[in-house]
Amino acid sequence: MTDASNVIGPERRPDLSGARLSRRYAAERRFRLYGLAAVMTGAAILLVLIGTIVANGYTAFFQTEIALEIDFDPETIDPDATRDPEVLRAANYQVLIRRAMQARFPQVTDRREKRTLSRMVSSGASLKLQDMIMVDPDLIGTSRRVWVKSSDDIDSFAKGKIRRDVPDADRRVKDREIAWFDTLDSQDAIRSKFNTTFFTAGDSREPEQAGIWGAVIGSFLTLLVTLMLSFPTGVLAAVYLEEFAPKNRWTDLIEVNINNLAAVPSIVFGLLGLAVFLNFFGLPRSAPLVGGMVLALMTLPTIIIAGRAALKAVPPSVREAALGIGASHLQAVMHHVFPLAMPGMLTGTIIGMAQALGESAPLLMIGMVAFIVDVPGGFTDPATVLPVQIYLWADSPERAFVAKTSAAIMVLLAFLIVMNAMAVVLRKRFERRW
């Protein structure tokens, strides 16, 4: 047959003509161009997104401060000169600030004007004075120049977020406040300083006193619980299902369900947590313990699936080699297969953790959305987490919270980038050692 066709049919040769070749190359170039365009589009969108967030948020890392000549009046702070910490703590430092502001602007006499004047300073400033006196009671009776935080409106104004050219009636910072601000500025009594409060404080109703530390600790505690629960459980389940479970209808059913579980909307886990952990077991509301348990349920399928994939990727020759010299099944798995699968499992775990870190919906269900000022000190303290903090701030009416929201997003993104980078490093470090 082949002979016949060779004789009758025309001789077949590859068509290597220039036109055909250049068409092939052109097709390849086009394809590359499409790919490049797709990547560029993605990168551009990402850049715009991150650019907006940074542009909105970077100002939150700075805080406007006002210098005040504070007279630590003994009559006001400690009239009986007891130096009793209780007395010092309870003293009315707000008065000191009010006096200092009035001393700067003696021409202001109207009571309402006076109140507006002292409101240029953050309500948290008195805490700073209290702190100074508690640390060093000898300051009583002296006079000091103290930098205190401005109010959030003045801060927004200083950062240009509230503009001068808007009519007075539509502006949160009125003309006379602007005049006072300019006076202070000309006296070098205004400065912008790195906002450490943002990184050390819990939430607050006052933007200039609000920080993400509470949410960071909340996230940390929650993720710790998630990791402790989901990593060992997930890895053991993966090893058992992949290596030891008999292949039958039951294990098939379990496998299907694990895959389904990975696709269940996270809010459902939140509802489950509410019904089971809170209502049935009576665990505390808003607690990292419960949040961690809910997120562990959510992360578990991810870890199991990644773990099984990692175990499957270990070449069977390694297993055979171990069995061939008389290793038991468990030894072959534990000594050879598992160590090779470990980087893959860790990568899966980190990705699962990163998902959990960015999750907010299920935590709303178990009350982690509450307004919590204190930095949580333990697993059962009420707490919130970073994404929920972002949600809370995004929902706040104050102008200054807009920047805080973006700043918190930046912090969350930084954590996510670090975690994903860790996953990449792990993968690179242990890549294909066989």
Next chain:
Amino acid sequence: MQTATLTDVTVNAGHLGGVVKLRGASAAKMTARDVNVYYGEAQALRQVDLDIGEKRITALIGPSGCGKSTFLRCLNRMNDVIEGCRVTGRIEMDGEDIYDTALDVVRLRARVGMVFQKPNPFPKSIFDNIAYGPRIHGFANHKNDLDEIVQTSLERAGLWLEVKDRLAAPGTGLSGGQQQRLCIARAIAVDPDVILMDEPCSALDPIATAKIEELMDELRTSLTIVIVTHSMQQAARVSQHTAFFHLGSLIECGDTDEIFTNPQDERTQGYITGRFG
């Protein structure tokens, strides 16, 4: 045609109508009787009766898919780990049924080592590759013992001189031939009676192949070897016994010289003269 010399026949009397003629067998280290293997519904081996001579090299030849590897894996129960694989019949080693439920398969595999087609050293150091077996079987209680076992195993595998300065280097960094000898050394290290080799040279170049063949010849003085090979020349060079499989049945087995010069079955003749396979 010359008939077989029946002086040293060890046919098991009365067994299955004597489909298989056993010629020139020595004392049998392992015996397989009426072995059938099924993968699920499909039968891969039919009624195989074969003796493996002690301190001999037995070559299993036959076209691809005829069940050579399947039979080889029966001898150390590596088929146990294959889902849906079922073995019937009786395989004995030194008169002991290796499929006896009382027998510890881990112990069996320590006595019947295996070398695979593709060299598969562990992704660990050369030292650890060899030391792993003795460690898990509790052969060596002291570091010194272990050092000694590693050295003698590598020496017996003809690899010592090449690797003695880099025992801590990964085994996967060696050349293909060296890796295969490392795998042989790893098998030797647990002091087995039998070594099964499944096409150990098919991934190697002629020089590495020659080294392995030389090594097998040396090992024969102390070990029983069963080798699956698709190279007729290799079977002729290294083995004393040859068994020819076809479509899951053992067609013929006997002294290698006899099989190659005077095959009894026309299928054997066809295969060794290259008419099919």
